[in-house]
Amino acid sequence: MVLAFVDLDAGSLTPSATETLTLARELASTRGEPLRAMTFDDSGRHDDAPTAAELTTYGVVRWFRVAHPLLDAYSPELWGAASAQLVRTLAPSAVVASAGDRTTEVMAQTAARLDLPLAANCTTITATASGDEWRLTRVRNGGMLLEDAELVASTALFTVAAGAIEPAPASVVGDLTTETFSPVLDDTLPHARVIERTTRGDGVTLASARVVVSGGRGVGGADGFAPLEELAELVGGAVGCSRVATNNGWRPHRDQVGQTGTKVNPDLYIACGISGATQHWVGCMGAKHILAINTDPDAPLVSRATYAVIGDVGEVVPAVVAEIRRRTPSPLPLPAPGVGADGHDGDRPDL
Amino acid sequence: MRILVCVKRVPASGGAPQLNADGLDVRHLAFTVSPHEECAIEEAVRLVAEHGGSVTVLTVGPVEADEQLRYAISMGADDGVLVDTGTGELDPQATAAVIVDAVGDLETAAGPFDLMFFGNESPDAGHYQVGVRVAVATGRPMVGGVKGIEVDPGLSRVRLRRDVPAGVEVYETPLPAAVAVKEGLNLPRYPSMRGRLRARKASATVVRAAVSAGGLRKVRLRLPEEKQSETVLLGHGAAAAPAVVDVLQELEVL
Incomplete structure (x- = not known):
């Protein structure tokens, strides 16, 4: 099986998760294996149905919700330990995640705990029909260079560079089975955890600005x-x-x-x-x-x-x-903070 | 407190990289540590100035990486250790294993490190995982992407700030811990004349290490296809303003 580590935003697939799922599904289909998904949720409890519907659209047939009271606040070690337990239990041929800060961190924790290789920021991954050899291309030098590489492992771990894959829903979808995976976790494991979060509320962010x-x-x-x-x-x-x-x-x-x-x-x-x-x-x-x-x-x-x-x-x-x-036909109103925050709402005066 | 800073000798990035049959053509390049790692050295030196202790800088690579250790010492680090693994590039599992061995030796000799600093990622290979592998192997918690560090006065805990797309996350972790930092954490100092003189006289410890390869193997480097397009010149000086606004309208950003 190929396991996709899917990052959620308030229960919905993030854009990078749809890219991850698209690539993971291609790998699964090349190898003739099923596609499964692993999710964590630290945004409070949500209705599972919309998430399940989205995962089904992308060809997932079995969904593991990783849940434990110690996982409610993000912790690299606890999430990593939980992810490593699920990967060890399922023994997938590959685990694919997006290359975000958090997903990369959890994948590195998983790789370290299982002593498995991890190829970060891949733009293409080629599965061989069987066996444990993979070919991949990854981003180096911030994007100025590409590296062609080979990866050999019982379970191969990959993160996918943002924007490298055009997301596409599956042409054929099956039935989705949902399961809760409860890892064995211990508070005595030395770990870091998020104790405070502040949200920037001032409109346009650099990363998302048009x-x-x-x-x-x-x-x-x-x-x-x-x-x-x-x-x-x-x-x-x-x-x-x-x-x-x-x-x-x-x-x-x-x-x-x-x-x-x-x-x-x-x-x-x-x-x-x-x-x-x-x-x-x-x-x-x-x-x-x-x-x-x-x-x-x-x-x-x-x-x-x-x-x-x-x-x-x-x-x-x-x-x-x-x-x-x-x-401008009439003077532009003085923009209040947050006006046109999404940068493309089309409600600015036509010039 | 004892702090370890791990640094990597990397080509200074300036112009477009040139490739030859062996990979990156480094004949005309200067070498450096990354901006992330300069911030790591700076932070370690400041923390030790405040809380007492010492800063050890560790690098894995060719003997030429001595230059980067001396730079760190000129910024205020106390001593440097070079693990000579030759000029070949190591995969991240191999690099981490070499660092873990070196850390074990250093801690046996002089006691545990309270903090280990890494750059968030190397600017060349960019594997995003060596620090985490070292942290897990040495039983330490680790947070990456850190741009703010506050050590509690009792030296038992540390608070770490990380920028995320939606805002800021604050982490707390017990010490000893490992941290991967990003540029923006501080403004690194320029080495003083005194620091430079000290660095020149300092002797870094050089040890050799056996390397066992991990599961990821680099085959070759290549340049991505760059979409070549002619630049449209819109004009010179303030007179170009109408042409610029035409373009803004054409792209529908107004």
Whole structure:
């Protein structure tokens, strides 16, 4: 069997879970094995029916809900120990998960506890018809390189790079059996656990924004970000920055786009005064379109961009803001926090 | 408190990587530790300044990784240990096993580490698991993606902050523990002249280790296909503003 570790958000499959399930189902079908799913839930109790319906759509035939009072708050060790117990019990040929922070952590805990190999951030996985040999391609250097690799194990563990797989429901679905798996857990196992969670309530996040307006060295200082903020507000986007801007203390680190910051995938990435070193490029290369504004026509990001303006950010961005306002039939209302928070609600004035 | 920081010698990322028959062409590259690991060293040095103790830096790799140990010492680490495994790349199970052995030797000699720091992931291989394997093998809890650390005054517990897409999670764990940190945890210092001089005189301990391969084997590296497209030049300076707004409308982001 192939076991998919499915991450849920309030009982629903996350987008990355649908990618994981799609790839896991392909592997299962190549090997002629059934697809099973493992879930944890730390968001309180939910109605199982919608989750079961979604899992069925993706071709899952047996669903293991991992449940134990000690698992109600997330703990890498306890979740890892529980996952390792289920994997040991089921002995699947492969376990597939998404490459999120938490799923990766639980997979690494599982791999460590069972001394099994784990290939992280895979873009393709090829199952051999039988046996325990796998071929895979994984992302390296933040996406600048790919690695072809082989994995040999009784149970192979994989995480799937975000966006590598186009999610697709199963063409044929069967009946789903749901089971609760209660692991044997002991509070004396030294473990970390979540004791507090705060939710950012201030609208557009960098990772999900449809437009990101990002500034680098060419912005010149913390004050130079004011026009970028204004532009971001007008397009319902988020403000990002390069590593230079955070290292100089112009912006907080959570705004940093790049290999050691946030990876973004907006429809439009507006790079203001950012030359585009590799560290930054791998953070924004997922954007559909890039507009680079830079004084240097030979900057790497200018050559990689869809559109470019050659000029000083301090002149170009305010001019763009003024032009947007000029084309607006009536003055735009001052955006309250959260207005247009999803960035594509279509209720902004037509220009 | 005794703190161990694990670092990896990696090529400094700047331009596009070049490949040759053996993999990454490193002839013209400088080497460094990752931004995550610089933050790990900085945090360890600050914690020891506050609570007393010592910082040991450990690296697994070629003898040239001595350069990275000296850099850590120039930032304020007390001593360095290099486990010489040659120039070949190790799989994550092998790397973890080598670190676990080295940690065992260091703890037998001078007592247990209260904290072990790792970078969240290496910037080149990016396996996201070596720290967890070491933590599990040495019976320590471990949290990754950490951007804030608060050690309680009794040195028995630690609170860790991790950014998640929806906000922030705070973890609590007993010590000893392991932590994988991310850039943003602090602003690492530049080594002082005094630190550099100390690093030059310091002697890192070099040990050799036998390596047994795990189940993941690299076959080759290759460049991803990059979608090549011509850049459309919208104009120069403020005069380009109307063309920019045309594009914003065309992409329906206004």
